[in-house]
Amino acid sequence: MPRVGTWEQGMGGLRIAALGPLKAWRGEQQLAIGPAQQRAVLAALTLRCGQVASADELVRDVWGSEPPASAHVAVRNHISRLRTALESESAAPKALVSVAGGYALHLPDGALDVSRAERLYARAQSARSLGDLEPAVRILTEAEALWEGTPLTGVPGPYAQRQRDRLMEYRLLLVEARLTLELQLGGHTRVVGELLTLADEHPLREGLRALQMLALYRCGRQADALAAYTSARRHLAAELGVDPGPELVRLHQRILEADPTLAPPRGVAAAAPAPGPAAGPAPGP
Incomplete structure (x- = not known):
């Protein structure tokens, strides 16, 4: 049309x-x-x-x-x-x-919250490409705050359901982008709890699981990071009949070997082991 x-x-x-x-x-x-x-x-x-x-x-x-x-x-x-x-x-x-x-x-520019979220994401990507990671985190946080629960709550019909699924997936994209930047900035202790929760909620998202494993490892919780991988492998096999992807497999191997390149960024103090339960179910990319 x-x-x-x-x-x-x-x-x-x-x-x-x-x-x-x-x-x-x-x-x-x-x-x-x-x-x-x-x-x-x-x-x-x-x-x-x-x-x-x-x-x-x-x-x-x-x-x-x-x-x-x-x-x-x-x-x-x-x-x-x-x-x-x-x-x-x-x-x-x-x-x-x-x-x-x-x-x-017809809507004026900026009159739809979905469009504002998309523009904020583009701004964050631009800031990230310039190396401005902290501003990018703030912009992504602002975009996430536009969600007020499930999109199109109570709106019937197949179109609304497709859009509801799309917009929930889009929010996860923003969340994953923000958490990736948080880890690049050395914020593993700050986001590890959020990643544990997200892993339970989205056990087939390997990208979130990788972030969770890295955050756990940087918090001194190598055993929990390895347990997170085991949980991911179990969920992927049970739900989809597949093994973890190559990136998650490589990260698992690097954690087993205590790869020094997995350490927090320079200038970020190593975190003391954080108490907490072993990682739950596994997310995907």
Whole structure:
């Protein structure tokens, strides 16, 4: 479908949050965006970021492959109500428009929390490439704070579920990027507890497991780091029928050999062994 440009002005301060319960504001006023199916239509338009969605696409987004006979009428009614909810009488140009046989939602720059998270991640990557690790950590922390629980909480439909999964995965990408920088800065004692929790929550993510093993090792907990690898191998075999990837295998071997290159960065004091349980289940890349 064609893409419609973003409107930067004239929306009366319209803002939408999708990284938690779906919410909308105009200025400081929170808007009533209607019942569950209407929210599903709004989510489908919002997260297309200006792309046009046909009526057929919106029907599939909300009801899937077996919509009721009244689905197209329902979409038109939801669009009409959303226009009333989102647009002030003085708003020009309009936010929700009919284009090329479908509908598009125009938002000002920075008006969608998902877009702000993506821009912050890009800024953090740029800072990291310049060697500015501490600013990059702060920027990633700011991006993570945009999540207010599960994205699109309570919004029904297959499109919302796909986006919910994508946005939760994206948050993990930000978290993993931040924790990687924290370890590069010598913050192993500060993040080891968080990594233990994440390992339990995401036992198939090998990238998080590698960070956890490194943090444990740098905290003087070599046995726990090795136990984390064993747990990773067990979970991967049980859930996916595969062995750990080559990077995790190499890290395990380096920890066995007490590879001196695994030590904290220069200038960071070696940490005393931190008390705590052995590592739990294993995360993946």
